Amino acid sequence: MECGAKSTQLIPRPVTHMLRLTRLARSFVQPTRTRRCVYTTTTNSLSNDAEVFGNYNIILPEEPFVFGVSHIQPLRPISSHIKRPSYASVPPTEEPKGNGKIELGGEEEAKLRDAARLARNVREFAGLLVKVGVTTGAIDKEVHEYIVSHSAYPSPLRYLGFPKSCCTSVNNIVVHGIPDERVDTSRFH
Incomplete structure (x- = not known):
C-alpha cells in the first residue's frame, strides 16, 4: 500500500504498540525527515466495525450465583481395566513418555x-444429544458412559484438574465450560 492511500479494510493493518512508539521516536530523532506514512481506513470509528459482528448480550448465570466448583458432582467412575493417562492420578505420578512422534505404518x-x-464417533454421538432442555451435565454423563463402554478414558477428565469428561460451551460463551445441571435459558429475539 502506498503512503496516503486509503484502505478498504474494516480493520487497519495491524501495527504493534512498540512499533508505533519506535516510529514516533524516530520522527523526533530525525527532524530532517519530512515524509511520513500514515495508513487510514475508510471508516472513521470502531462503531462501524462493530456492526459486522452483530448484536449480542452478555450471558450471566441466574442468581444466586454459585461461586467455585462446589456445585459440580463428583468424578464419574471408570473401570479398572481401562488404561489411564499419567495426569489422571492426583498428583501425576510420572512425566509423559516419548517424544510426541509416531512411526507411520506401524502399531502406533x-x-x-x-x-x-x-x-469422531463420540463427537457425532454428543451432537445427537444436544437438544432444547438437555443440560450439559446430562450430555457429559452420556458421553462419559459412551467412551468408557468403548474401553477408553475420556481425555478431559482430570486433565489439569478438569472434573468432567467433555467440555461444553453454551451460546456465545467461548470457554471450556464445565458441564453441570444448570440450563442456559438465554435467547435471541
Missing part, C-alpha cells in the same frame, strides 16, 4: 487411527 499409527475414529 493404527492406535492413533482407532483413537481418531472413536473421537
